[in-house]
Amino acid sequence: MYLYDQYDQAMVDARVEEFRDQARRRLEGKLTEAQFTPLRLKNGLYLQLHAYMLRVAVPYGTLNSRQMHALADIADKYDRGYGHFTTRQNIQYNWIKLEEAADILADLAKVEMHAIQTSGNCIRNISSDHFAGAAKDELVDPRPYAELLRQWSSFHPEFNALPRKFKIAVIASDTDRAAMRLHDIGIHIVEHGGELGAAFYVGGGMGRTPMIAPCIKEFVPLYQLVTYTEACLRVYNREGRRDNKYKARIKILVHEMGAEAYTKAVDAEFEHMLGQGIEPPFAELERIRTFFQDPPFEEDANGEIDRSDPDFALWVDRNTVSHKTEGYASAVISLKPVGGIPGDATSDQMRLMADLAKAYSFDELRVMHTQNIVLPHVRKADLHTLWTALEEAGLGSPNLDTVEDIIACPGLDYCSLANARSIPVAQKISERFSASGKTEALGQLKLKISGCINACGHHHAGHIGILGVDRKGVENYQLLLGGSEAEDVSLAKITGPGFDEAGIVDAVETAADVYLREREDGERFLDTYRRIGMNPFKEALYG
Amino acid sequence: MRILTGNDLKSGAVTWWTGSDWSLHVEDAVDVSGCEDETARREEASRRVNVPYAIDAELHDGKPRPAHIKDRVRALGPTVRPDLTLKPADPDIGNWVI
Numbered sequence: 107m108y109l110y111d112q113y114d115q116a117m118v119d120a121r122v123e124e125f126r127d128q129a130r131r132r133l134e135g136k137l138t139e140a141q142f143t144p145l146r147l148k149n150g151l152y153l154q155l156h157a158y159m160l161r162v163a164v165p166y167g168t169l170n171s172r173q174m175h176a177l178a179d180i181a182d183k184y185d186r187g188y189g190h191f192t193t194r195q196n197i198q199y200n201w202i203k204l205e206e207a208a209d210i211l212a213d214l215a216k217v218e219m220h221a222i223q224t225s226g227n228c229i230r231n232i233s234s235d236h237f238a239g240a241a242k243d244e245l246v247d248p249r250p251y252a253e254l255l256r257q258w259s260s261f262h263p264e265f266n267a268l269p270r271k272f273k274i275a276v277i278a279s280d281t282d283r284a285a286m287r288l289h290d291i292g293i294h295i296v297e298h299g300g301e302l303g304a305a306f307y308v309g310g311g312m313g314r315t316p317m318i319a320p321c322i323k324e325f326v327p328l329y330q331l332v333t334y335t336e337a338c339l340r341v342y343n344r345e346g347r348r349d350n351k352y353k354a355r356i357k358i359l360v361h362e363m364g365a366e367a368y369t370k371a372v373d374a375e376f377e378h379m380l381g382q383g384i385e386p387p388f389a390e391l392e393r394i395r396t397f398f399q400d401p402p403f404e405e406d407a408n409g410e411i412d413r414s415d416p417d418f419a420l421w422v423d424r425n426t427v428s429h430k431t432e433g434y435a436s437a438v439i440s441l442k443p444v445g446g447i448p449g450d451a452t453s454d455q456m457r458l459m460a461d462l463a464k465a466y467s468f469d470e471l472r473v474m475h476t477q478n479i480v481l482p483h484v485r486k487a488d489l490h491t492l493w494t495a496l497e498e499a500g501l502g503s504p505n506l507d508t509v510e511d512i513i514a515c516p517g518l519d520y521c522s523l524a525n526a527r528s529i530p531v532a533q534k535i536s537e538r539f540s541a542s543g544k545t546e547a548l549g550q551l552k553l554k555i556s557g558c559i560n561a562c563g564h565h566h567a568g569h570i571g572i573l574g575v576d577r578k579g580v581e582n583y584q585l586l587l588g589g590s591e592a593e594d595v596s597l598a599k600i601t602g603p604g605f606d607e608a609g610i611v612d613a614v615e616t617a618a619d620v621y622l623r624e625r626e627d628g629e630r631f632l633d634t635y636r637r638i639g640m641n642p643f644k645e646a647l648y649g
Numbered sequence: 650m651r652i653l654t655g656n657d658l659k660s661g662a663v664t665w666w667t668g669s670d671w672s673l674h675v676e677d678a679v680d681v682s683g684c685e686d687e688t689a690r691r692e693e694a695s696r697r698v699n700v701p702y703a704i705d706a707e708l709h710d711g712k713p714r715p716a717h718i719k720d721r722v723r724a725l726g727p728t729v730r731p732d733l734t735l736k737p738a739d740p741d742i743g744n745w746v747i
Contacts, residue, residue: 133659135696153699155723157661186733201733203660447729518719519727527722529729579717 107168107470108253108397110218117261118215121222125149126208133205148228150221151207155522158202161224162214166234166252166276167195167473174460174471176217178453184210189456190520191441191449193513193564194273195233195473196224200520222260227268229259229339233275235283236474239398240482242430246302248278248295250395251331254386255293257394258332265339269346270354272339273311285475285591287319288312288567290356291338296325303327308338308368309360312561316597317357322369328391330376333384337376341368400431401468401483407433408487421493421504426484435486437467439479439496440503440511444540445533448514449477458499466492475564476513478506509544509551509618510536513564517557517574518581524557526574526581527607531555534611539618548618551631552590567591569632570614571598583610587617587643588635599640602648613647620646651685652678652713654720655692655701663723664698671698673735675724676712714745721746 110118125145132142146152150161162177169177177197181189184206185199192198202210214220223230232252239247255274259265265272275284278295286292292307303325310319326334342356345363360368409432413419426435439459442448451459459479463471466488467481474480484492496502505511512535515521517528532555539545554568558575565571571586582604589598605613618631620643625634635643652675653666664671665678666688672678681688685703692698705716715721725746726734736742 133696139693139700153656153661155719156663156726157656200727201661205659518722519729522719524719527728529727533729581718 107170108165108249108394114257115215115218118218118220118222121149121220122208122211122215125211129204129208144226146207147225148222149207149211150224151202151204152225153522154200155518155520157200158204158207159520160199160202160207160210160221161192162197162199162219162221163224163231164196164219164473165256166232166238166249167236167475168238168249169471169473170469171460171464171471173217173219174456174463176213176219178456178460180210180213181453181456183213188450188452190447190516191451191473191477191479193475193477193515193562194231195236195475196231197473198516200516225271227270227272229262229265229268229272229274232256232259233273233284233289233475235277235279236472236480237283237427237436237482238278238472239400240429240434240436241279241281241283242428243281244279244430245295245297246278247398248276250391250398251278251293251295251304251328252276253394253397254332254391255335258335258386265343268339268343269348270351270356272342272356274335280593282591282593282595285564285567287595288316288564288591289319291335292319293331293335295328298325301327304331304334306334306338308372309357309365311355311357312564312566313355314352314559314561315355315357316561316566317361318595318597319357320360320365322360322365322372329388330380330385332386333379334372334376336384337372337379340375340379341371345371401470403431403434403483404485407431407485409433411486411489415490417497417504418490418493421502422489424504424508425506426489429483431483433486435484435489437481437484437489437492438474438506439481439501440505441478441501442505442511442536443500443503444510445537447529448512448532451479455499455501458495458501462492462495476511478511505545507550507552509539509548509553509570509614511552512536513552513554513568515556515563517555517563521557521562523560524574525576526557526583528555528557528563528572528574531572531574531583531607531610534607535614538611538615542615544615544618544622547622549630551618551621553614554589564591565589566597567595568598569630569635570617572610572614573600575604577604581607583607585610585613585617585647587640588632590632594632601640601644616646617643650680650706650708650713651682651703652706652715653681653685653688653692653701653703654678654723655689655698658696658699661699665724666692666701675715678706678713680713709745718746
């Protein structure tokens with residue numbers, strides 16, 4: 107994985123000291139809250155329902171064990187012994203003190219981490235495929251390109267005050283594991299005639315106005331990747347609306363201009379910029395690539411797995427994924443125990459995951475946007491030992507991509523923007539399906555819950571989505587069906603009137619039962635919904 | 650009734666105006682109807698609390714209870730982590746929120 111050079115480290119260290127001074131001035135009353143808010147947000151420090159909240163960037167979700175240990179230590183030293191892994195492949199701490207925030211940033215800097223640009227109207231953490239570098243189906247490892255864009259976008263002065271926040275995802279396989287087309291810019295590394303390039307999808311997003319990004323350019327040579335990205339941003343920065351924050355995202359601009367007109371403007375800007383030397387030297391990309399070489403895989407690793415333990419066999423079937431190298435697998439550590447809080451991990455669990463990564467996965471971990479953790483490179487021969495350790499720590503739930511593997515935002519339990527609680531709904535649904543024994547029969551069923559219209563829980567992209575709303579001061583939940591964040595991307599539709607907390611759990615089970623009744627061979631929930639449409643579900647839900 | 654709340658500047662903890670000081674416990678809050686803006690301005694200037702604001706509340710067993718669920722969650726703590734709330738030993742405290 108990428109390691110800081112002296113410039114990276116100097117920039118991050120300087121930023122820590124700058125923030126330390128800003129926080130001191132705030133505590134001394136030399137800055138008002140109005141003056142301080144944009145400064146703390148640029149360093150990932152929010153003021154949430156119960157305390158300050160710090161969002162730490164995990165570039166394209168990649169961590170090493172030393173970093174995961176540091177995150178655990180921060181949870182113990184400055185927070186309440188746990189952290190929350192987010193749908194942006196980051197981690198958040200919920201109980202931070204302003205007077206200690208700069209010390210946390212200093213501790214992060216010691217392990218080449220920071221919280222810069224995890225908030226505010228700037229380019230946020232670049233996300234990517236959590237199986238990058240391990241996936242059997244990838245064209246190349248997308249992370250060097252994500253890292254190049256991370257370096258380009260960090261502190262970029264021109265894009266420090268965009269109309270709204272800006273999210274970029276980079277993938278390099280036809281299977282989309284990063285919700286690429288639901289980003290402001292989705293970049294798909296492709297090959298044409300033996301040459302690598304990037305397909306650009308611009309203007310996607312969730313939130314209150316969900317949109318799927320159209321492809322505006324099918325092939326941009328990789329030696330023009332940064333220039334074309336910058337052209338996309340420049341047109342947005344110039345033309346994007348600043349008069350209404352709800353219409354300020356690039357998706358609104360692309361929609362209002364039309365994809366063709368927006369592309370024309372980007373192409374004109376691109377032509378103009380080609381002569382200006384925007385693109386980093388190719389040697390820099392080559393330098394970055396050297397950090398993402400394959401680890402020393404054993405050439406003759408044993409590919410046999412002893413499946414005599416049925417619990418282990420179930421976990422292997424559900425939570426491990428094919429690896430590009432024979433004898434290896436990617437193992438998904440579920441942070442979704444039945445009745446648990448999706449995405450939360452205690453400091454002890456973080457340390458265990460770090461130690462297991464060091465012992466069995468070439469010192470690498472990945473944060474998934476689905477709020478689980480991946481050990482990307484595990485010898486199949488080590489899987490049973492790994493699973494045994496995970497089981498003992500409450501991390502062995504065999505539920506990847508099942509109805510129990512629920513994405514849920516922090517919701518009204520933690521978030522000042524939320525209208526309804528998400529976590530209790532997720533807990534009750536996972537308990538309901540675990541007790542009913544239907545999880546296995548349901549197969550792949552992606553359920554995503556947001557506590558407000560901002561959609562941090564990706565409810566628009568759930569096979570089943572749930573949106574919490576405030577109805578005259580009472581929590582109410584809308585049910586949505588038919589969304590997907592994957593290569594078969596689609597936006598979920600609302601079934602009808604909402605439900606109370608108990609009612610939404612019943613409603614999800616009712617929808618699942620319709621699927622079990624109506625499905626044909628090999629169909630997932632989403633496939634059946636697409637074939638039979640909304641009506642059978644509405645009839646079952648509302649009579 | 651109207652009660653005044655904010656977050657402690659240093660710790661970020663949710664606090665409630667008692668008439669003379671700030672408390673972590675909403676049951677200590679006093680009615681600030683008629684003087685909420687003045688009190689908020691003065692207290693913010695004193696830098697003890699971050700952006701104080703008044704909310705609606707009603708008396709519940711003789712003690713203030715915020716009218717909106719969001720403020721009740723603020724007053725107690727996350728309902729999904731009773732151990733982290735201000736009343737970890739009270740098994741029925743969730744009913745007070747909901």
